[in-house]
Amino acid sequence: NAGVTQTPKFRVLKTGQSMTLLCAQDMNHEYMYWYRQDPGMGLRLIHYSVGEGTTAKGEVPDGYNVSRLKKQNFLLGLESAAPSQTSVYFCASNPAGAYEQYFGPGTRLTVT
């Protein structure tokens, strides 16, 4: 099993550009999450999903959209990137009935 994978690993965007980050998991997990990690701020939850076709807002959802069209994939979109969205983005997943989350390797995004 590959576990949780994220693409791309690195990306540089100009202000106003859009992009989509892809998270995929092959563990048949129901729950999936998108976090951002910034120095001194720890992990902050952006959006999450408790199943295919469902999404919910986390702590810092503004400026991001998500979709969960397939159980194994969770997409994070930035419609109009801003320098404040420069961060490392992590995807995570867990099965229903369990709490421990499994993390992907992260995507480092820089917005200039």
Added chain:
Amino acid sequence: GEDVEQSLFLSVREGDSSVINCTYTDSSSTYLYWYKQEPGAGLQLLTYIFSNMDMKQDQRLTVLLNKKDKHLSLRIADTQTGDSAIYFCAEVNYGGSQGNLIFGKGTKLSVKP
């Protein structure tokens, strides 16, 4: 609201023991977790403890839980340079918009040779 607190930095010498502390707020939390993040990588589950336990030992790792004080600690015996990482404490979240785990901000452990 719920919050998980950790000190941000810890520095130890190779071979010493490291103790990373965490306080949590939800007394009903059934599981408490420790995650490790190595440089440039994602978080990996290191260990966890069930709330009806006071202590859990796993090789060089010892987790202590004081439910009365809502205090969790992770002790790493014979700390090695490979233990240098950020360690996150997490508690289960039973409500709100924070997903199912609430993470602390992480403690950066630096191990000096």
